[in-house]
Amino acid sequence: MIRKKSRWFGGALMAVVLTVTGLVASPAAALAATPLYAESYDDYYNGYGYATWSNTGQYSSFQVCDFGAGDARRAVGYIWWQGGGTIERHADGGSGTCSTPVNVYVPAGRWVSMEVCERKGVNGLDEKCGPVSQGVAGS
Numbered sequence: 001m002i003r004k005k006s007r008w009f010g011g012a013l014m015a016v017v018l019t020v021t022g023l024v025a026s027p028a029a030a031l032a033a034t035p036l037y038a039e040s041y042d043d044y045y046n047g048y049g050y051a052t053w054s055n056t057g058q059y060s061s062f063q064v065c066d067f068g069a070g071d072a073r074r075a076v077g078y079i080w081w082q083g084g085g086t087i088e089r090h091a092d093g094g095s096g097t098c099s100t101p102v103n104v105y106v107p108a109g110r111w112v113s114m115e116v117c118e119r120k121g122v123n124g125l126d127e128k129c130g131p132v133s134q135g136v137a138g139s
Contacts, residue, residue, distance in 0.1 A: 036135045038114040040075060041128040044068040047095055048128075049075020049116045055138050059105055064116065065098035066091040073118040076126060081137065082110040090122070106137040 035055045042048040047068040054061045064077030077099070080086040084106065089099040106112055114133045117126035 034135050034138075036112060036114050036133050038077070038116045038133040039130045040116045040118050041130050042068070042071070042118065047071030047073065047118070049077065049091060049118055051075075051077035051079070051089070051114050051116045053079055053104065053112065053114060055112070055135065057138060058108060059103040060137075061101045062087060062089065062104045062114075063098055063101040064089040064091045066093070066095050068095060070095045071118070073120055073127070074122075075116060076119045077114065077116045079104060079112065079114045081106045081112045083107075084110070090119075092122070108137050110137045111135075112137050 036051075036053040038051045040049040045068065047066070047070060049064060049066050051062065051064045062077070062079050064075050066073075066075040075091040077089050077091075078086055087102065087104055089102060091097055091099045112135050115129055115131075117129035119126055
C-alpha cells in the first residue's frame with residue numbers, strides 16, 4: 001500500500017513536470033497563428049505606412065499600405081524570418097494605396113520580423129521607421 005506522503009509527493013512532482021513542460025511549449029504555441037502588424041513612426045495626420053502579414057500557414061500574404069495625410073513619401077515594408085531572406089515591398093501609389101500582396105513562404109515555428117519605414121522616391125533613404133514587430137510562423 002502506498003503511503004499518503006508518497007502519493008502527495010508523487011502528485012506534486014507530476015504537477016511540477018507538467019507545469020514546466022507547459023511553460024516550455026506554450027510561448028511558440030501561443031504566437032503560432034497570430035497575424036503581424038507594423039507601422040511607421042508617423043501618425044495619421046502626418047501620413048504613415050503599415051504592413052500586414054496574415055500568418056495563415058506556410059504561404060501567408062504580406063502587404064504594405066500608405067495611409068493618412070499626403071506626405072510625398074511612400075511606405076516601405078520589410079519582412080524577414082529566422083533562417084531565411086528579406087522581402088521588401090513598396091506602397092508607391094500615394095496615400096490610400098497598398099502594394100500588391102505577395103505570398104511569403106515561412107516554415108512553421110520560425111521567428112518572423114516586420115518593419116515599416118517611409119521613403120522619398122524609390123531610391124531615397126528609409127526614414128521614420130517604426131518598431132520591429134515579431135511573431136512565430138504558424139503551420
